[in-house]
Amino acid sequence: MYGLRIAPTQVGDARIFRPWGWEIALIVSESIKEAMQGLGVTGARFEEV
Numbered sequence: 001m002y003g004l005r006i007a008p009t010q011v012g013d014a015r016i017f018r019p020w021g022w023e024i025a026l027i028v029s030e031s032i033k034e035a036m037q038g039l040g041v042t043g044a045r046f047e048e049v
Contacts, residue, residue: 004049 004019006027011017015029028036033046 006049 015032017027019025019027027049028046036044
């Protein structure tokens, strides 16, 4: 992905969603990211958008 930006006012209360047209990428909230890292989940890469 390149240049992806999230409009917080458009997301509402969503904590996880997939951008239209992307089968691999998921957008997750900070709390989900921290939970995954705390559980030691492997194979994920996190980039701030």
